[in-house]
Amino acid sequence: MSNLNAPNSPFVPFSPNPSIQSGVPTATPPLSASKPAQLGSSNLRYASSRKSIYDRHLNRTQRSELSKASFAFLFGEMIQYAQKQVSGIQDLEKKLNIQGYAIGQRLLELLLYREGRSAKRETRVLGILQFIAQTLYRHLFGKPADGLEKSREHEDEYMLIDHDPVVNSHISVPKEMSQLNCAAFVAGIIEAVLDGSLFPCRVTAHSVFSEQFPSKTVFLIKFEESVLEREAVLQ
C-alpha cells in the first residue's frame, strides 16, 4: 500500500489503521489513536489489536440480521429528526430520500462486490430493475419485491410494488399527513442504486390502499430522457 503512489502526488495513503499507514497526513489525525487511550482520559474504547470496523472483511456480515425493533426505533427517530427541520410533506419526503440515497450509493458497490465473478453490469432497464427487485430487496428485507410493472401511459415510468414495506410496519401516519409515505427512505435507496448504475431517474413512494394489503406501496420510477434514448438504441 505504501508503494502505490508517486512520490510527489497530492494524495496521501490514508488508513485508520496506523500500522499500515505511510506518509504523513497533513490535515486530520488518524481515526484510531496511535496508542491506546489512558484510563479515565476519554470514553472511547479501542481494541487492543487496533483494528477497526473498516478492517473487517466485507463478507463478514453477509448473513447477519438486524432486529426489526431496533430498526423501527432508529427509523422513528430519523423521521422525527427530519420533521423538525422541514416545513412540509414534500420536504420531509425529500429529506428521507436523501438519507436513503447515501445508503443506496454504498449498497450498490457492496452488492456488486459480493456477487463476485458472476457480477454483470446492467445496461438494460429491465436488467437493473430486476437487480433491484431481487438482489437489493432480498438484501434489505429478506424477500423479493412483490411486483414490477411498466406504466402504460408513460414510456419512462416503471412501478415497483411492495405489499407491506418493512420500514412502514410500525408507523401510522396521522390523517392530516396522509400524503406522506415514509418509504421515501427506500425510494432514496432505489434512486441511488439506479443513479449509480447510470440510469438517472427520480423515485417516489406512493401509498395505495387495497383491502388485502392496507399498506401497499408503489415506488414510481421515472427515468430521464437519456435512458430512454439509450434503450431505444440498444433495442
Added chain:
Amino acid sequence: MVILSILILNKAGGLIYQRDFNEGLNKLSSNDYLVLAGTFHGVHAITSRISPVPGSGGLEVLESDQFRVQCFQTLTGTKFLIFAEPHQPNIDVICRRVYELYADYVMKNPFYQIEMPIRCEQFDRQLVAYIKPKQ
C-alpha cells in the same frame, strides 16, 4: 373471548385510549371516561397504601356481578384496563398481547407523542383483529 372494552391510562392517570368491543357496559360520554380514568388512577394508588401487608402493589382485579376488570400496570406507570365478562379465562394472556401491540404500534410510531391520546391507525387495526377477529 369476550372483551367488553379496553382503556389505557398514562403515567399521570389521564385517559389516552378507550374503545368498546362488545356490548355489556353502559356507553358514557368521553368526559365521563376521563373522570373514570382519573378516579381509577387515584383508587389504584390508595389500594397499595391501605394494604395490611406491607409492600403491596396496586389493584389488579376488580370483580362485580356483570363484569370484571383487570388492571395491568407496566414498569413505566402506564395502566391497561381490560373489561371482560366475569368468567373469562386467560385475561393475562390478553393483557400481555395488548401490551405487545402497544409497544409495537404506538411506541414505535414516530408521529405519536408520549403520554398523549393514542391516534394510531395500525394500533386500532391490530387490536380489533386480535380481539374481535370475525368483524
Added chain:
Amino acid sequence: MPIYSFYIFDRHCECIYVKQWLERERERSSFRPQTANSTISSPATLSEKRVSTPIDAPTNARPPHGRLSVQDDAKLVFGVVFSLRNMVRKLSGPDDNFISYRTSSYKLHYYETPTNLKFVMLTDIRMDNLRVALHQIYINLYVEFVTKNPLSPVEHKGGEGVACELFELGLERFVQTIQDV
C-alpha cells in the same frame, strides 16, 4: 388463610366498626395489648378500644413513620370502596354490585345492604368470594345483636352501640370458621 381486618360503614359515610387481626405496630397507646404476633386479642380490651377509636383517636397514639392510624385507614378504605362502587354503578347500571378486588398481597370483599350499610373485609389473596359470608354476618350477627338490641341507638354515631359483647363474640367465632375452611 388469614383474615386481616373487617370494617362496617353506615349510610352517613362513617365508620362504625373496625376490627383488625393483623398487628400493624402502629399504636403505642395504653389501650392496646402489647402482642407481637397476629393472633386475635382478647375481646374485652378490644371492645374497649373499639368504642373509643372511631370517635377520637387517642392523642398519645402517633403512628410510626409511614404507617397510618386506624382512623385514617378506615377513611381510606371507605373512600376506595365508595369510588369503586360508583364506578361500577356508572359502568353497568344501578343494579350492578361491586363484589371484590384483589391486589398482589390482599383481597378486599364488599357487601352492601339495601339500607346502605357497607361491610368490608380484607383477607389473603387466596380466599374465595366472601360475599355470602358478609351477608351472613349481616343477618346473623348484626341484625340479631345490634339492630335488635333495645339499648343501642338507631343511628350509631361514632360507632356507639355496635361493639357489644355478643356481636363481638359471634364475629370472632364466625371468622374462625371461615379461616379454618
